[in-house]
Amino acid sequence: MSIVFSFPAYETIANSIADEKDMQRGDVTIRQFPDGESYVRLNSPVQGQDVIIVCGLDKPDRKIMALMFFAHAAREMGAKSIGLVAPYLGYMRQDKKFQDGEAVTADIFAAFLSQIVDWLVTVDPHLHRHEKLNEIYSIPSIAIHANDLIAEWVRVNINRPLLIGPDAESEQWVSEVAKKAGAPFVILTKIRRGDRDVEVSIPNVATWHTHTPILIDDIISTASTMITTAEHLKEAGMKPPVCIGVHGIFAGDAYENLLTSGIENVITCNSIHHKSNGISIENIITHAVMNIKSNPGLLTI
Amino acid sequence: MSIVFSFPAYETIANSIADEKDMQRGDVTIRQFPDGESYVRLNSPVQGQDVIIVCGLDKPDRKIMALMFFAHAAREMGAKSIGLVAPYLGYMRQDKKFQDGEAVTADIFAAFLSQIVDWLVTVDPHLHRHEKLNEIYSIPSIAIHANDLIAEWVRVNINRPLLIGPDAESEQWVSEVAKKAGAPFVILTKIRRGDRDVEVSIPNVATWHTHTPILIDDIISTASTMITTAEHLKEAGMKPPVCIGVHGIFAGDAYENLLTSGIENVITCNSIHHKSNGISIENIITHAVMNIKSNPGLLTI
Numbered sequence: 001m002s003i004v005f006s007f008p009a010y011e012t013i014a015n016s017i018a019d020e021k022d023m024q025r026g027d028v029t030i031r032q033f034p035d036g037e038s039y040v041r042l043n044s045p046v047q048g049q050d051v052i053i054v055c056g057l058d059k060p061d062r063k064i065m066a067l068m069f070f071a072h073a074a075r076e077m078g079a080k081s082i083g084l085v086a087p088y089l090g091y092m093r094q095d096k097k098f099q100d101g102e103a104v105t106a107d108i109f110a111a112f113l114s115q116i117v118d119w120l121v122t123v124d125p126h127l128h129r130h131e132k133l134n135e136i137y138s139i140p141s142i143a144i145h146a147n148d149l150i151a152e153w154v155r156v157n158i159n160r161p162l163l164i165g166p167d168a169e170s171e172q173w174v175s176e177v178a179k180k181a182g183a184p185f186v187i188l189t190k191i192r193r194g195d196r197d198v199e200v201s202i203p204n205v206a207t208w209h210t211h212t213p214i215l216i217d218d219i220i221s222t223a224s225t226m227i228t229t230a231e232h233l234k235e236a237g238m239k240p241p242v243c244i245g246v247h248g249i250f251a252g253d254a255y256e257n258l259l260t261s262g263i264e265n266v267i268t269c270n271s272i273h274h275k276s277n278g279i280s281i282e283n284i285i286t287h288a289v290m291n292i293k294s295n296p297g298l299l300t301i
Numbered sequence: 302m303s304i305v306f307s308f309p310a311y312e313t314i315a316n317s318i319a320d321e322k323d324m325q326r327g328d329v330t331i332r333q334f335p336d337g338e339s340y341v342r343l344n345s346p347v348q349g350q351d352v353i354i355v356c357g358l359d360k361p362d363r364k365i366m367a368l369m370f371f372a373h374a375a376r377e378m379g380a381k382s383i384g385l386v387a388p389y390l391g392y393m394r395q396d397k398k399f400q401d402g403e404a405v406t407a408d409i410f411a412a413f414l415s416q417i418v419d420w421l422v423t424v425d426p427h428l429h430r431h432e433k434l435n436e437i438y439s440i441p442s443i444a445i446h447a448n449d450l451i452a453e454w455v456r457v458n459i460n461r462p463l464l465i466g467p468d469a470e471s472e473q474w475v476s477e478v479a480k481k482a483g484a485p486f487v488i489l490t491k492i493r494r495g496d497r498d499v500e501v502s503i504p505n506v507a508t509w510h511t512h513t514p515i516l517i518d519d520i521i522s523t524a525s526t527m528i529t530t531a532e533h534l535k536e537a538g539m540k541p542p543v544c545i546g547v548h549g550i551f552a553g554d555a556y557e558n559l560l561t562s563g564i565e566n567v568i569t570c571n572s573i574h575h576k577s578n579g580i581s582i583e584n585i586i587t588h589a590v591m592n593i594k595s596n597p598g599l600l601t602i
Contacts, residue, residue: 032362033394033496033522033552034496034497034522034523034552034553034555035359035360035391035520035522035523035550035552036359036360036361036362036363036550036552037361037362037391037392037394037395037406038362038406039395039403039404039406040403040404040406041400041402041403041404042402042404043402044402058336058337059336059337060337060338060366061333061337061338061339061362061363061365061366061367062337062362062363064362064365064366065361065362065365065406065410066362068409068413069404069406069409070404072404072409073402073403073404073405073409077402090336090338091338093334093338094338094340099342101342101343101344101345101374101378102340102341102342102374103340103341103342103343103370103371103373103374104374105338105339105340105341105366105370108369108370108373108374109366112369195334195335196335219336221334221335221336222335222336249336251334251335251336251337252335254335
């Protein structure tokens with residue numbers, strides 16, 4: 001038997017997994033003391049069971065101690081294994097030293113998380129200089145993709161879409177989504193000067209005036225890239241774009257800033273709970289977890 | 302040579318240590334990206350050096366990832382050793398399972414921190430069921446005490462003081478501070494019903510009407526205990542008390558609530574940077590660190 005626990009805000013995904021055969025739902029209390037320390041209590045027995053915990057790692061510093069406490073408590077209570085479903089995986093962006101003396105947090109965080117849990121399932125991790133999670137994660141780590149769901153959403157909801165990828169890195173998956181949605185695409189060139197300072201070059205879009213531009217990115221954090229791009233599209237006489245992000249982090253006022261930047265609307269997957277959620281990933285996550293259950297060989301690296 | 306780095310808000314203590322012989326000050330950048338992930342860059346070389354990092358562990362979840370990144374980066378850059386000066390040490394309160402299924406965070410956090418750094422110096426850790434840090438920390442861990450400094454502050458600043466300890470646990474050190482300050486003391490009985498719900502019994506204080514009550518505790522977090530006690534003292538016709546905490550955490554509005562609860566004033570040690578700081582601990586910390594430097598034997602458990 002497996003028992004599925006949820007961090008706050010991941011109940012939909014945990015319930016979807018727990019609805020399957022040989023799965024049950026577990027109950028855990030996770031809260032903060034007034035002094036900012038985390039408290040964790042497992043209210044369901046886990047002796048001899050395969051434990052699955054659903055905990056996205058956006059704002060990872062706020063959750064990682066509680067996740068560590070959860071895993072230690074579960075092991076101490078006799079759990080057979082502990083798997084992590086992290087719909088969003090944090091600390092993937094600093095994947096090299098851009099300057100001397102920098103901590104390569106992607107590597108250090110991966111090593112730490114690999115000590116805490118036994119396997120990992122995540123959705124569209126921000127792989128850039130690394131091709132696969134297992135270059136930095138020493139536990140079996142499975143990345144699933146929201147491409148099909150996004151392509152389907154575009155196909156059903158948008159008339160004459162033009163997919164727009166923000167940078168060269170995005171070409172591979174934007175082209176794939178475009179192909180599946182039966183839509184054309186263009187890729188922009190992005191120069192990042194700081195956390196919030198981004199310049200974007202727009203290729204000749206004059207031929208697409210009758211299309212609805214779909215700005216698509218894996219992570220929407222400050223939304224600077226999308227806001228800048230939306231302004232350029234407007235200057236080029238394009239229609240207001242629809243913005244799609246797999247993961248809507250929306251740092252600070254990013255969501256409000258994006259909504260008021262002359263776009264049509266914003267849609268994200270529910271990997272991070274947010275009012276922009278419009279594409280549900282619980283089915284593909286549940287499928288991935290059940291695939292692991294029936295093919296334990298997937299958990300050998 | 303040793304090189305001393307500081308997390309934000311611990312510069313005074315780091316500078317005090319770095320002023321000593323064979324010590325130098327290092328520079329580190331620690332900041333958060335808009336998405337809540339931590340960034341760490343060591344701007345000083347540490348090759349072959351003994352590294353000391355000053356980082357208090359109040360609100361520990363906010364800092365612990367950055368501390369882990371700092372330690373990994375320092376080791377990767379060739380540091381000979383990494384010592385942590387944590388003027389306040391977090392996660393000391395959940396030192397047992399009060400209910401089934403609870404994570405014993407004191408033990409888990411201690412094991413984790415023991416993996417990151419090589420030794421630890423702290424001030425008045427909240428030792429309750431454990432007598433010594435080395436029952437949970439596997440690295441050499443030295444606890445120093447602010448008793449003498451507090452006693453001296455009371456002696457110099459208060460006429461006819463009556464020291465008041467909040468609960469049975471506090472008796473040992475409150476009696477010691479009282480003795481050093483040449484003052485009488487009483488110990489209260491505390492019943493805790495929740496994070497912020499505390500009941501306090503006041504013994505007969507009628508004989509102390511002409512004294513200034515000094516409420517003294519190791520940690521002021523919600524300040525519920527001090528506020529409740531201050532109300533009881535008022536009902537008993539005592540003077541408004543002076544409140545002294547070694548560590549002023551002041552969760553939420555605790556400081557404002559305490560100030561307006563009919564007390565005289567609040568004084569804390571600068572283990573946690575706060576406007577109530579009135580007792581400086583950098584000298585006793587520097588002394589402890591220099592003691593370790595000249596007696597490396599202190600670092601064998």
